[in-house]
Amino acid sequence: MYGLGILKGLGVTIRHFFNSYIEDLRGAGAKLLGDETVFRRRQSLDSIGIFTVQYPDEKLAVPERFRFVPFLVTEDADHPERPGHDWCTSCGICAKVCPPQCIWIVRGEDPVTKRPIPEPEAFFIDIDICMNCGYCAEFCPFDAIKMDHNYELASYDRTGRHIYDLPKLRKPLSYWKTIAPTTAAEEAEARGGWDHPDVIKEKKKQADAAAKAAAAKPAPAPVAEVKTTAVAPGNVAAVSEKAADISAEQAATARAAETVAAQAEAVAPAVDEEAAKAERLRKREEALARKRAKDQGGG
Numbered sequence: 001m002y003g004l005g006i007l008k009g010l011g012v013t014i015r016h017f018f019n020s021y022i023e024d025l026r027g028a029g030a031k032l033l034g035d036e037t038v039f040r041r042r043q044s045l046d047s048i049g050i051f052t053v054q055y056p057d058e059k060l061a062v063p064e065r066f067r068f069v070p071f072l073v074t075e076d077a078d079h080p081e082r083p084g085h086d087w088c089t090s091c092g093i094c095a096k097v098c099p100p101q102c103i104w105i106v107r108g109e110d111p112v113t114k115r116p117i118p119e120p121e122a123f124f125i126d127i128d129i130c131m132n133c134g135y136c137a138e139f140c141p142f143d144a145i146k147m148d149h150n151y152e153l154a155s156y157d158r159t160g161r162h163i164y165d166l167p168k169l170r171k172p173l174s175y176w177k178t179i180a181p182t183t184a185a186e187e188a189e190a191r192g193g194w195d196h197p198d199v200i201k202e203k204k205k206q207a208d209a210a211a212k213a214a215a216a217k218p219a220p221a222p223v224a225e226v227k228t229t230a231v232a233p234g235n236v237a238a239v240s241e242k243a244a245d246i247s248a249e250q251a252a253t254a255r256a257a258e259t260v261a262a263q264a265e266a267v268a269p270a271v272d273e274e275a276a277k278a279e280r281l282r283k284r285e286e287a288l289a290r291k292r293a294k295d296q297g298g299g
């Protein structure tokens with residue numbers, strides 16, 4: 001039938017038209033209360049009808065991976081050790097990799113020694129040239145530069161408002177945690193904590209040094225050491241045999257000692273007899289000598 005396709009098409013349009021009002025009426029209460037989840041639901045695939053946002057009165061939430069011009073991460077104002085401190089070490093990598101070359105960095109220097117220090121003295125990004133590629137954030141080795149979600153940057157003053165300097169670029173770490181909680185948590189896990197990578201490295205170095213110092217201290221004198229030897233179950237018989245051998249050897253040694261003692265006892269009277277015989281001979285010789293002397297004196 002001619003015109004059936006046209007009627008079908010009009011039917012689809014009319015269905016979407018009425019579905020839009022049904023969805024709007026469903027979310028009207030939440031909208032009035034300022035609940036932004038209503039926009040997320042309208043953006044989802046479950047939503048029906050035509051969906052129009054009354055921008056700028058109504059704004060859609062951007063996804064976590066959304067990226068607009070970069071910002072520089074700083075410590076939170078209530079950080080215990082370095083409140084408000086820049087995470088940027090002014091290494092210059094982001095400026096090198098930026099395809100349209102819209103980043104300028106002036107490295108900080110020590111006011112006394114005039115030596116370079118790892119923090120930026122000045123940092124500029126021309127947001128009209130930035131093409132939101134995210135290379136700077138991708139390549140920064142210190143997680144110090146991140147892509148922002150704020151896209152309302154239009155103004156009539158290009159030179160005064162579109163060259164972002166340090167005060168405009170700085171945002172605390174807590175802000176990054178708010179706009180990209182999943183990515184921030186993944187980065188912290190990869191770094192080994194929520195601190196700046198250099199701070200984490202320094203803390204690890206100190207902990208290692210303390211552990212080394214503790215290990216280098218002289219150990220207390222050991223209490224009497226008892227040497228024990230574990231015997232495998234299969235070797236028990238061998239050990240018992242060895243012990244029996246040792247006992248037999250000891251017994252044989254004891255018997256030999258007894259024999260020697262007995263022999264010594266047997267030899268002892270013979271020795272005594274010899275000594276007595278020698279004594280008798282000596283006395284006899286003395287008596288004969290006295291007799292001879294007497295005979296000579298009497299004659």
Ligand code: SF4
Nearest residue numbers: 088089091092094140
């Ligand atoms: S790469 Fe990171 S640390 Fe290096 S200058 Fe850029 S923002 Fe700073």
Ligand code: SF4
Nearest residue numbers: 098130131133134136
């Ligand atoms: S987002 Fe891309 S273009 Fe913009 S400053 Fe970073 S590297 Fe450059």
